[in-house]
Amino acid sequence: MVEKPDLLGMELTEIQAFVEDMGAPRYRGVQLFQWMHKKLKADVSEMSNLPKDFRQELRNRARITNLEVLQRKDDPQGSTKLLLRVPDGEAVESVVLRYEYGTSVCVSSQLGCAMGCAMCASTLGGLKRNLTTGEMCGQVIAAERVSRQEGHHISRIVVMGIGEPMENYESLVRFLRIMNCREGMNISYRRMTISTCGHVPQIIRLSQEGIPVTLSVSLHAPVDSLRDKLMPINRRYPLSELLEACKTYFRVTGRRVTIEYTLMKGVNDSAQDASRLASLLRDMACHVNLIPYNPVPERQFERPSRERVCEFAEILRDKGINVTVRREIGAGTAAACGQLRRLTERGPAKP
Ligand code: SF4
Incomplete structure (x- = not known):
């Protein structure tokens, strides 16, 4: 049928x-x-x-996708994780993040993920399928319903949930255009962020779409030898090509790129790693977001101490790199991508 x-x-x-x-x-x-x-x-x-x-x-x-809320988890630090049922019965997760400057929704782009990043829980079951544009819009609508109950509106969208958005490119771009439409959510492209593990050809393609969203690149390592191990995509698109693509993105869109760097104890958090990262990014218009690792039971990595994180940030700052340490929001709601969905796959979560 x-x-x-x-x-x-x-x-x-x-x-x-x-x-x-x-x-x-x-x-x-x-x-x-x-x-x-x-x-x-x-x-x-x-x-x-x-x-x-x-x-x-x-x-x-025709039909209209409507995602039913299967589970909601609120964190006292200001996040709400929603587990949503998509039409074929699968579950997708989105997170509402409340900040002083407004409310964001973190949207998933795929059911599972094929990219195989070593520190990530979302990839453990592989990729089930891409989400449709309607299923991505449905996540924002579910989040907006939560926000309106509190007298707020979603003002930012970050596509940083489960999946690699660049692997679902056409649906992603259509979703962004719909979210930008004045007759609907009317969210400015400048308030949208797309996160990628480093899909070089799609970064170039996105730069030419005429939709100046913020590009966020998960780097997580300052040298190819380590990044090859942590993020298999690096074997296809090594650091030199990735950073060249980021520079193109900035040149074409005028949007400064965000570099995400998850700090893992004893893996990528040494002073030498910080210096190497600083030299790598020396001539780039970028902002570095340091993320202390949020441990997941299925992965062996650990979070570095607060002192280590501060030291790492200081080295970058001293070398002229723009850096912030991500506010720890959502750890209590199993907010590392894929955690809530995996908890429910193991068995119903306790109320
Ligand atoms: S970090 Fe992102 S791209 Fe990498 S496996 Fe996880 S969801 Fe996929």
Whole structure:
């Protein structure tokens, strides 16, 4: 049986073309888009300004993805982790992160991940499938419903959840365009961040899309020999090519790249590692985000001491590198990517 198209994953122009094809005027497409992305409705029966026969025809021809909240975990430090059911019964996770400057949602782009990074729990079961554009939009809508209950709105999107977004490129870009649309969430591209483990060709491609989002690159090692071991993608795209792609991204978009560096005790946290990282990034317009490792039971890595983290940051600062240490938010909600989903796979989490 052919699956009905998902209206939630369509850009506004596509919805307008879709309703025109049904014999309705284009403005019905705008109304429909607003119901889904502004008023957060997934049931056409509630779309009261649409004619009844048009609503019935929509039901016959299309569907609207709506992600059911299977589990919610709140952390006193300000994060809420949502485990959401996607239409085929799989579960996807998203995190609402509350900061002084606004509320962000961390979105997953795939079910599982094929990239095999040594420190990450999300890749242990491999890749099940890419998420659709509608399933990515559905995560933001679920997060926005949580935020509205608290009198806030989602103002930032970070695609840093489970999966490598660049491996799901077309759905990702369509998702970003939908989130930017003025008739819907209307989130500026400058408030969107895409994280990659270093997919060089897609970094170049993204730089040419005309959507100036922040690019965040997970580096985690200052030399190829170590990065080859920690992140298998480095064997395809070594550091020199990756950093060249980051420079291109900055040149084309004017957006400074964020370098994510997870500090793991005795692995990549020495003073020598810090000096090597500083020389590597010397002539790059970037910002380094140091992340003390959040241990997961399935991986053997440990978190370095607070002193080690500060020392590492100081070395970078002394060498003129812009650096911050990520605020520890969400550790209590199993916030390292893949943790909540894996907990539920092992058995129902205790309330
Ligand atoms: S860190 Fe990201 S890219 Fe690497 S395995 Fe985990 S989810 Fe995939």
